[in-house]
Amino acid sequence: MALTVQLLGFAALLAGLLFVGRRVYGSIDAVGPSLPMSRAHALMGREFFLDKAIARGFGSIRVDDSVWRVAGEDMPTGTRVRVVAIEDGSAIRVEKA
Numbered sequence: 001m002a003l004t005v006q007l008l009g010f011a012a013l014l015a016g017l018l019f020v021g022r023r024v025y026g027s028i029d030a031v032g033p034s035l036p037m038s039r040a041h042a043l044m045g046r047e048f049f050l051d052k053a054i055a056r057g058f059g060s061i062r063v064d065d066s067v068w069r070v071a072g073e074d075m076p077t078g079t080r081v082r083v084v085a086i087e088d089g090s091a092i093r094v095e096k097a
Contacts (some may be wrong), residue, residue, distance in 0.1 A: 040068075040090045043083045047097045053077045054094075061094070072093045 001009075037045050043063065051067060052060040054075045059083065072081065072094040085093035 038086075038089065039075045040086045040092060043068075043092065044086065045083060047080055047082045048094075050075060050077050050081055053079075061092075068092055 032054055048061040048063060050070075051062040054070065054072050056074070058069060058071055059075070060069050062068075068096070070083075070092045071087075073096075075081070075096060079096040081091055081094040082097040084095050087093055
């Protein structure tokens, strides 16, 4: 095959594959849903029950299979709380729900 025919065939194949790829995988510029900055940020707005009472400003909540340290006003064990802020990357601030 002549070089010109090979280049034209390659260009046609490339254009066809680009068209199919865009259909299958979507646009390169498409932006998906934003991801939370961390696992702690994914908890924002959710409500939990205190696993350990908040005493002197700190307590804990159970989230699935893990325990998270929380900060807030003093409350007894079992109180329903809402995550309102993430401080210093992973410090969870809660308030009574």
